Amino acid sequence: MAKAQLTFEDIDVTVTVPAGSRVIEISDKVNSGIIYGCREGDCGTCMMRVVSGWQNLSEPSVLEDRILREHFAGRHFRLACQAQVLGGEVVVRPS
Numbered sequence: 001m002a003k004a005q006l007t008f009e010d011i012d013v014t015v016t017v018p019a020g021s022r023v024i025e026i027s028d029k030v031n032s033g034i035i036y037g038c039r040e041g042d043c044g045t046c047m048m049r050v051v052s053g054w055q056n057l058s059e060p061s062v063l064e065d066r067i068l069r070e071h072f073a074g075r076h077f078r079l080a081c082q083a084q085v086l087g088g089e090v091v092v093r094p095s
Contacts, residue, residue: 053090
């Protein structure tokens with residue numbers, strides 16, 4: 001199974017994760033400061049900034065894109081409950 005490196009900048013922790021892992025699942029395990037309210041991509045509380053590795057994440061769904069636009073999120077913001085790490089290296093931090 002393919003692996004990826006996911007770094008949580010707020011706590012300076014890097015973990016190796018299976019490709020396809022959702023950022024929020026890993027955030028829970030390492031106690032990052034990314035918070036969430038629903039895990040369904042409909043509330044926006046788990047918004048995070050992608051510091052690097054944007055291209056190594058899944059594409060935003062229509063729902064996620066709508067929520068990001070409603071919150072006036074910039075280009076490098078994603079919802080941790082929706083973003084999947086596909087490979088390579090990704091660095092994130094709470095927004």
